[in-house]
Amino acid sequence: MKETLRILNELKEEGLIKDYAIGGGIAALRWVEPFFTQDLDIFVAFEEETTEKGLIDLSPLYEYLKDKGYVRERQWIMIEGVPVDVFPADPLEKEAVEQAQGVEYEGVRTKVILPEYLMALFLRAGRDDKDLRKIEMLLEQCDIDRQSSRGY
Amino acid sequence: MESKRILIGDRVLSRQDLFQEKERARRERAKLPFEEKVKILVSLQRLAHHWGRRKDIIIWKIS
Numbered sequence: 001m002k003e004t005l006r007i008l009n010e011l012k013e014e015g016l017i018k019d020y021a022i023g024g025g026i027a028a029l030r031w032v033e034p035f036f037t038q039d040l041d042i043f044v045a046f047e048e049e050t051t052e053k054g055l056i057d058l059s060p061l062y063e064y065l066k067d068k069g070y071v072r073e074r075q076w077i078m079i080e081g082v083p084v085d086v087f088p089a090d091p092l093e094k095e096a097v098e099q100a101q102g103v104e105y106e107g108v109r110t111k112v113i114l115p116e117y118l119m120a121l122f123l124r125a126g127r128d129d130k131d132l133r134k135i136e137m138l139l140e141q142c143d144i145d146r147q148s149s150r151g152y
Numbered sequence: 153m154e155s156k157r158i159l160i161g162d163r164v165l166s167r168q169d170l171f172q173e174k175e176r177a178r179r180e181r182a183k184l185p186f187e188e189k190v191k192i193l194v195s196l197q198r199l200a201h202h203w204g205r206r207k208d209i210i211i212w213k214i215s
Binding site: 001002003026029030031032033034035036037038073078080081082083103105106112140141142 | 175178179181182184186187189190192193196197200209210212213214215
């Protein structure tokens with residue numbers, strides 16, 4: 001995990017991405033009691049968002065990772081033994097990345113999306129009971145700024 | 153309706169006390185360091201993979 005974060009930081013240092021933050025289950029895990037999850041969701045903000053055709057081009061990022069030997073497995077890219085899902089951030093996610101909390105994981109700097117934004121993102125995704133359960137855990141187990149959450 | 157009391161060692165608790173204790177413990181676990189939580193997560197992945205026979209589960213490398 002530490003090495004995975006180092007590689008993600010490298011993407012930023014190399015200018016391939018503007019910034020990133022951990023989202024999804026692992027971000028929730030930062031704020032609530034441990035629970036089972038499978039992958040590391042990363043929300044990524046880019047300097048230049050789109051190509052002329054209006055596409056978000058993740059190819060340079062994937063090429064860079066591929067050159068380092070990190071390959072795709074199922075829907076993930078395996079980075080140092082951790083399955084990572086990369087999501088180009090939309091406006092709300094970009095705000096979440098900007099506002100994310102800087103933390104250290106075994107001495108490696110990273111950012112984790114705040115619980116208020118996580119709840120908004122889980123609510124918006126509304127995929128399954130698991131998302132609702134995570135919202136419930138965030139409400140029960142950490143101090144949520146309910147005032148700021150109201151706007152999302 | 154008054155629920156039955158529960159005896160644990162020398163403590164007498166109601167069901168409500170038990171649930172409140174459980175909730176308190178969860179809030180305590182929520183305060184564990186991030187690294188510690190990831191270690192627990194990997195134990196859960198290992199458990200699901202081996203004991204739960206979910207061979208599709210990837211056990212993370214954390215060190």
